[in-house]
Amino acid sequence: MSSRPALRVALIGTGFMGRMHAHAWRTAHRFFRLDVAPQIAVVVGRDAERTDAAAQEFGAGAAATDWREVVQRPDIDVIDICTPGDTHAEITLASLAAGKHVLCEKPLANSVAEAERMVAAAQAAPELVAMCGFSYRRTPALSLAREMIADGRLGEIRHVRAQYLQDWLSDPDAPFTWRLDKTRAGSGTLGDIGAHSIDTAQWLTGDLITTVSAVLRTFVADRPDSEGRGVGLGGSAVHGAPRREVTVDDAAAFTATFAGGALGVFDATRMATGRRNANRVEINGTRGSIAFDFERMNEVEFYDATDPAGAQGFRRIQVTEPEHPYAGAWWPAGHGLGYEHGFTHQIVDFVRAISEGAPVSPSFAEAAQVQRVLEAVGDSAAHDSVSTPVKGTES
Ligand code: SOE
Numbered sequence: 001m002s003s004r005p006a007l008r009v010a011l012i013g014t015g016f017m018g019r020m021h022a023h024a025w026r027t028a029h030r031f032f033r034l035d036v037a038p039q040i041a042v043v044v045g046r047d048a049e050r051t052d053a054a055a056q057e058f059g060a061g062a063a064a065t066d067w068r069e070v071v072q073r074p075d076i077d078v079i080d081i082c083t084p085g086d087t088h089a090e091i092t093l094a095s096l097a098a099g100k101h102v103l104c105e106k107p108l109a110n111s112v113a114e115a116e117r118m119v120a121a122a123q124a125a126p127e128l129v130a131m132c133g134f135s136y137r138r139t140p141a142l143s144l145a146r147e148m149i150a151d152g153r154l155g156e157i158r159h160v161r162a163q164y165l166q167d168w169l170s171d172p173d174a175p176f177t178w179r180l181d182k183t184r185a186g187s188g189t190l191g192d193i194g195a196h197s198i199d200t201a202q203w204l205t206g207d208l209i210t211t212v213s214a215v216l217r218t219f220v221a222d223r224p225d226s227e228g229r230g231v232g233l234g235g236s237a238v239h240g241a242p243r244r245e246v247t248v249d250d251a252a253a254f255t256a257t258f259a260g261g262a263l264g265v266f267d268a269t270r271m272a273t274g275r276r277n278a279n280r281v282e283i284n285g286t287r288g289s290i291a292f293d294f295e296r297m298n299e300v301e302f303y304d305a306t307d308p309a310g311a312q313g314f315r316r317i318q319v320t321e322p323e324h325p326y327a328g329a330w331w332p333a334g335h336g337l338g339y340e341h342g343f344t345h346q347i348v349d350f351v352r353a354i355s356e357g358a359p360v361s362p363s364f365a366e367a368a369q370v371q372r373v374l375e376a377v378g379d380s381a382a383h384d385s386v387s388t389p390v391k392g393t394e395s
Helices: 016-031 046-059 066-070 087-098 113-125 140-151 187-204 339-356 364-383
Strands: 006-013 037-044 063-064 078-081 101-105 130-133 157-165 209-217 220-226 241-246 253-256 263-268 279-285 288-293 299-304 315-318
Touching: 006 016, 006 066, 006 339, 016 037, 016 046, 016 339, 037 046, 037 078, 046 063, 063 066, 066 087, 078 087, 087 101, 087 113, 101 339, 113 130, 113 364, 130 339, 130 364, 140 187, 140 279, 140 288, 140 299, 157 187, 157 253, 187 209, 187 253, 187 263, 187 279, 187 364, 209 364, 253 364
Parallel strands: 006 037, 006 078, 037 063, 078 101, 101 130, 157 263
Antiparallel strands: 157 279, 209 253, 220 241, 253 263, 279 288, 288 299, 299 315
């Protein structure tokens, strides 16, 4: 039995992210030194039977279907929000008002207005920790890249090239999910995975995006309105079911300028056949470059332009040494981490912010800044603001 005081968590949401956070809550204090021992006291979901099953699977104390009742419970310290974006603001505002710490999945909200209300509520309760779950910040290779950039190893940043490529929607018969419904998800690929690229780019460089020029595309206008089979994000293809309109983007492409002068090129899609979860970023500066691809998440490439002539070239740093961020808590060098470890690190940092006053990253204010970029991208695409026809191609 742990002698550390318990930190009692209500986990809201039982889907992919709910399961991922549950794993992280159960693992964090077993591998990292924490002053408190997190416990999932209750799992909250809309469907009683499914939520009971999830509570058992997650090793939680109980299941509930009414989040409003749960956030008022005096025996709960933390509300962990793993539901679609249309619920984030309401649950967050109620939780902060009830004196609970909040961890909220990305993107922070479905609109800038909601995000700003969340920021204001968090700022009005500085004794509470309010953090947004951009989990890739805790991939050791990206954390190392950030340290190297902050140390000046890249010099002045000129280019940020970010791609987030998935393919789980490339089959037109892949079933409809809430992620394709604008009222629930806010946007499509843009907010789901483009948001990660925006956060990563701003966090790695320590700079802010100031202008964007964007196009969004929906390649498949409707999809089978039926639950797919399988463990994929939306399940496997369904044939012959009635179809439902897709109200979000399948792909987003945009250029960006940064306050510090860098140029950004962003490309996010869930239709890049063969690319399962290729979250990539390359940054070029006056003194060097870094390149990362989540499909090889344990390594980062680094090019040092100050190396002697004849010895220059990208070097592959395997980010599994005890000296590297987070890595020392796990396995011997070279044995590698996976997708779930970023979420465990996220819980570690969130808990330390509560129990030790460690920095909150990303704060709601930072996550709201990502939301502003998402909105600007949507506006730019909607207004076709800088689209210049190529002569001879007009129809
Ligand atoms: C689906 O595209 C998804 O699960 C995202 O919602 C996550 O944020 C990303 O980490 C993996 O892909």
